[in-house]
Amino acid sequence: MAKKDKELSLMDEIVGLCKRRGFIFQTSEIYGGINGFFDYGPLGVELRRNIKDAWWKDMVHLRDDVVGLDSSIIMHSDVWKASGHVDSFTDPMVDCKESKMRYRADHLFYAHVLVDGKEIGCVSLLESEKMESEALEMAQALKRKLAVQGELEPLQLRPYTEAPEEDWVKVPSPATGEPGSLTPPREFNMMFKTNVGALQDASSVAYLRPETAQGIFANFKNVVDTGRVKVPFGIAQVGKAFRNEITPRNFIFRSREFEQMEIEYFIPPDEDIWERYHREWIDTRKDWFASIGLTAEHLGEEVHPRDKLAHYARACTDITFKFPFGEQELEGIAARGNYDLIQHQEASGKPLEFFDEGRKEKYVPHVIEPSLGVDRTFLAVVCAAYTKDEIDGEQRTVLKLHPRVAPVKAGVFPLMKNKPELMEKARSLYEKLRRRWNVFFDVSGAIGRRYRRMDEIGTPFGITVDFDSLDDGTVTLRDRDTTKQQRVSEEELISIMEEQIGW
């Protein structure tokens, strides 16, 4: 418990820093805010872009086998029917008013108990492999309890989501065993609905996409026809997705509007090869995380058990991050088979096959899907970087961000602002550096204060122009993490920054 309190306050500190320094604000704050949506401030937007740019650079530009795509957020509503989202992207809930327990309504099954054609009550239980036999035992127990004579008819189990209204009061709560305490199933689709065009009827219904993946599948044929690609190859996309989550939680970890970075990597359909590609992608992605400062010590892998897989997946491995509120999924790497392409092929009537020149055959490729949340990555990067240490007995808060993603790459400081020659020299160095990197010019306060300000927003380099700079052109380069200083020439400065920032 003590540990938990400590972890909670750490998260509060990080949330506080994000707001205080202009990384993340609650959206529409002046109107009271709205749950599950966030705005990124001047520093947040830089960090966020850096994460996305790093991903795009490494996953698209530096690979021969991946091309990019930017599909629209609103697509034909048939896309979401074919993908299964209209029917199954739901979180139907039922609450027990007695026990305060909540169940997934589609995991709660019930059956009428009929004896010689006469109903004597209902039984209910949670979905499991042996629920048929358990339900039968419960029905027999009910029959004994009510001392009813006669032939017990076979039970017909059905999910609570399909219960007609008159059954709601009959179904006993799994917690109490007594009927009457369950609420009606509250079913809602997690997709945001809207209307396209002037008419607001059934034919105009459209959805804000809950994932970017379907835009990729829907464009599979276009890319194959025009992109000079050969299986195996991938299509990458970065973009917003929307889910009407019941309970957005943990700051930006689960929000209702978020951004995804997804790749659909198409592979031949052979049964014996997908595992190899799946593993390759897990390793590739972990290497990438390391390149933005999320090293193995922060990360974990979680293999989804087969019975918990989503309807489309044959395997899924999560790359997890040890957040202050627990180890949670950062990226899901799913082997989706060819479920999606087959679905769209059937629904659209358009063949979504690939002709393999090497094999001289046509097939619908299978797919490996590394799917990552930009905002989760942002949060992970900030959590991993957040550090408190002591410099000469003074407490310091520092974001040890990897230089590649740091919102500000360097702070440029004249040692004193009332000396025009220092100001001028520093200003001209600043003008030079800003053409290439996002750098910050700061003259206010003592030099130590300026360093600490930069520490708190994760700026890796502090560059101070002093009187020696006027003579020999060298500057003091101060390292954020160690606070060590070195004198370097302008050329050395630029090559150090190039090397550590990486582009």
Add this chain to the structure above:
RNA sequence: GCGGGCGUAGCUUAGCUGGUAGAGCGCCACCUUGCCAAGGUGGAGGUCGUGAGUUCGAAUCUCAUCGCCCGCUCCA
């Protein structure tokens, strides 16, 4: 959605038995300052989440609403 806790300046908060708000840090300006949150002076910023009610009068009492945190649930 249900249950529990919370909501005062950018941040941390005083005010708690009702009489229309202070502090520290931060921020801005000037002075000072030869390298790690130094010092001085001045300054901006709060109708106390929002709305309604009780009252002569509410940040302090009541209700509603929004948001935040925790649990049930869930995912990128």
